[in-house]
Amino acid sequence: MQNTEAEKDEKRTGCYRHTQMQKDLIIEKLKERGLRITRQRMILLDIILEGECSCCKEIYYRASALDQKIGVATVYRMINTLESIGAISRKNMYRVACSTKGACTVELDDDTICHLSGQKLNEVILAGLKACGDITGQNIRTLALLPVHKIG
Structure with a gap:
């Protein structure tokens, strides 16, 4: 059974409201810290x-x-500020990098490494999409992963 357009709109609107509420709370915390809400900070927060x-x-x-x-320093300062007010946690960031052979390596923030075959990656993504309610009976036709830029 496919989602109706109204259900899709409701999901998008609900997601927007959730993000807008997060944004408003973060802005309030930044103001409480005495920080100005500059255009650059707003751009970074949106991203x-x-x-x-x-x-x-x-x-x-x-x-x-x-x-x-x-600049890069502005980004790092904003990330540090957001982390200090509890808005984000860099420990929850993860990287996904896939080789050209169809195998995939997922490196987690605790240095755990999972190696997935192309088939296993497909199963994991399909299960995740179903669990999140993004799909009901569809199957994945194409999967494209973009390269991840590493710092260091």
Whole structure:
């Protein structure tokens, strides 16, 4: 059974409200710390809340595309500030890197490494999508992983 357009809109709106609520709470905590809510901080906060970046360097690349005056130091300061107010935790970041042979290595924040075959990766992603309610009876046709930029 596929989701109706109304159900899809409700999911998107609910997600937006959740993110907006998070953003409002974070802004309030930053103000309580005496920090100004600058345009650069708002850009960084929006990028971080999207949840698509797994490291500071990725955040920097996306932010600098929007505002060339944002430097790496600004990103690190914002990450440290957000971590100090409890808004994020760098310990929960993880990296996924897939080789050209179809095998996948997942490195977790506690240095645990999981090696997955292409078939196993497909099963894991399919189970995750089902558990999150993103799919009901569909199967994965294509899976594309983007390269992860590493710091260091």
